[in-house]
Amino acid sequence: MQMLPVLSGVTVPHVKIIATIIHALLVTGIVTFTVGLLITSPALLITTTGLLGSGFGLFIITILVAMSRNRMKNITISAMRLALFALLITATLGISLLTSFIWPDININILLFTNLHVTWGILGWVSLLLIGVAYQVVPMFQMTGEYPKWMTRYLLRLLFIGLLAWSAMTIAETEADMLYGKLILLLCIVGYASFSIVTLWLQQNRKRKTTDITLLYWRFAMLSVLAAVTIWISHVIFPGLYSADRYPFIMGAILLAGFAISVMNGMLYKIIPFLIWFHLQHRQVSLGLGRKYAIPNMKKIIPALQAQRQFYFHLGGVLMLITACFNPTNWLAYSSGLLLATSFSLLSYNQIKAVQLYRDYDRRLKAASEATVRDD
Secondary structure: OOHHHHHHOOOOOOHHHHHHHHHHHHHHHHHHHHHHHHHOOHHHHHHHHHHHHHHHHHHHHHHHHHHHOOOOOOHHHHHHHHHHHHHHHHHHHHHHHHHHHHOOOOOOOHHHHHHHHHHHHHHHHHHHHHHHHHHHHHHHHHOOOOOOHHHHHHHHHHHHHHHHHHHHHHHHOOHHHHHHHHHHHHHHHHHHHHHHHHHHHHHHOOOOOOOOHHHHHHHHHHHHHHHHHHHHHHHHHOOOOOOOOOHHHHHHHHHHHHHHHHHHHHHHHHHHHHHHHHHHHHHHHHOOOOOOOOOOOHHHHOOHHHHHHHHHHHHHHHHHHHHHHHOOOHHHHHHHHHHHHHHHHHHHHHHHHHHHHHHHHHHHHHHHHHHHHHHO
C-alpha cells in the first residue's frame, strides 16, 4: 500500500484505516491459527477461517479497486494483478485445507491441496510479486541497467499461465498428465532461474560499485533460488537422492527463508528510509519551510552497521536451518531458531528506531514552523 503510490502513482483511499484493519485481521488470524493447531481447537480454527478470509479478501479487493483507477500501462501494475490472483488461489486453497481440519468429514485430497497451496504461495503470490517489483526497484535502488525487454514483457505472464497449466494437470492425476505437469513446471523453473541469473548479472555490472545491505540480501536471495532449482532438478532426475520426509522442508527453508524473507528484508532497508526521507521532505514544504532544514539522508536513517549485523544473523540462521533440514538434530534446529529470532528482533529494532527518527524530525519541523509564524 505504501509502494503503490511510489511505483505506479496509485493511491489507496483511507489507506491508514484499511491497512490497520487488514493488519489486525491477519495478525489475529495467525495467532488463532497457531494456537488452534497446537491445542486442537475447532472453535479457534473456525475463528481463523473468518479472520484470515476477511483479511485476505479485503486486501485483494482494496488493491484491485485502487489499481483499476490507474489507466497507465505499467509492468509493476500488471505483475501485482497476477500476484493478487495467485494470492486469491493460495488463500482459497489454504482455507479449504483449514476447513478439512475443522470438519474431517469433508472429503478433499489433503496432499494434493497442500502441494497446490504451497506452490501457488511461493511460486505464485510471492515470486510473481517480487519479480514485478524488481523490474523497477533493482534499477532504481541498486543503480543497475534495465531488465531485458523480453523478460519484462513475457516472463510473468508465461509463469502465471504455466502455473495454471501445471495445476490442471496435477489435479487430473493421470500418469500422462503428471508427466506433462512436470515438464511445464520445469519450464517455469527455468524462468525463475533466468530471472535470478539476469538479476545477479545486472548487479555485478551496476553503475555504482559500492555494496550495501540491500544488495547483500538480494544476492543471497537469488543464489537461494538457484540452489532450490538445482535441488529440484536433481530430485526429479534422481528421485531417491533426498529423503521423502526431508525434501519438502529443504525446499521450504531455501525458498521461504532464503529467498522470500531475504528479499523482503533487503527491500525494507530501502523502502523505509526512502519513505521517511520522502515524507520529511514533503512535510517541511507543506509547513512552509521550503528546503531550509537539513533532512537526514537515507543512509543515516538506518545506519549500515546495524543493518549488516542483522543480515549476518539472518544469513547464519537460514544456513543453519537448511542444514537442519538435511540433518535433523535438536541443536541445529534450536540454534537456527535462536539466530532467526535474533535477526527478526534486530530488524524490528532498526525499523522502530527509524520511525522514532521520523517522529523526532517531524516534531522539530512543527516547532520550526510555529516559531516562523510567531516571528512573522
